[in-house]
Amino acid sequence: MPTDTTSSQGVIAAYETMLLQTRRMLEAAHRQEWDTLITCQTEYVLQTEHLKKLDEAVTLTEAHRQQKADLIKRILENNLQLRDQLMTRREELGELIDTSRQQRNLSRAYGVPAGGRQASYLDSHSTNKKGLW
Numbered sequence: 706m707p708t709d710t711t712s713s714q715g716v717i718a719a720y721e722t723m724l725l726q727t728r729r730m731l732e733a734a735h736r737q738e739w740d741t742l743i744t745c746q747t748e749y750v751l752q753t754e755h756l757k758k759l760d761e762a763v764t765l766t767e768a769h770r771q772q773k774a775d776l777i778k779r780i781l782e783n784n785l786q787l788r789d790q791l792m793t794r795r796e797e798l799g800e801l802i803d804t805s806r807q808q809r810n811l812s813r814a815y816g817v818p819a820g821g822r823q824a825s826y827l828d829s830h831s832t833n834k835k836g837l838w
Contacts (some may be wrong), residue, residue: 712763713764713765713766713769714769715759715763716756716759716760716765716773717769717772719755719756720773720776720777720780721776722752723749723752723756723776724779724780726748726752727780727787728783730742730745730746730749730787731783731787733745734790734791734794735790737794
């Protein structure tokens, strides 16, 4: 007789765990907790490998096949939302990189140190002898 982890219910439980993991990943991305997201994704990959082995070892009943299909649909929906969030983040990072690159190029072109400010003629000649305008 198969153990619970190799039974139909064990397979369904594994898919439910995967669904919960995709929710955790979505929440981490939403909170911009990138280290947490990476950890969750690593666990997700390991769960996927485990689930693949379970799926091969167990023949599901019709009711469990339907339940599995529903869980897969929800997992894929979460993965799609996660992908959308990551694409948005990638675009944001691209804009930050472009801005940084432009600032660096301007600094090089005009001799202004990065993050600093070059003293101008007006800075050294803009006050009268008492330090006032």
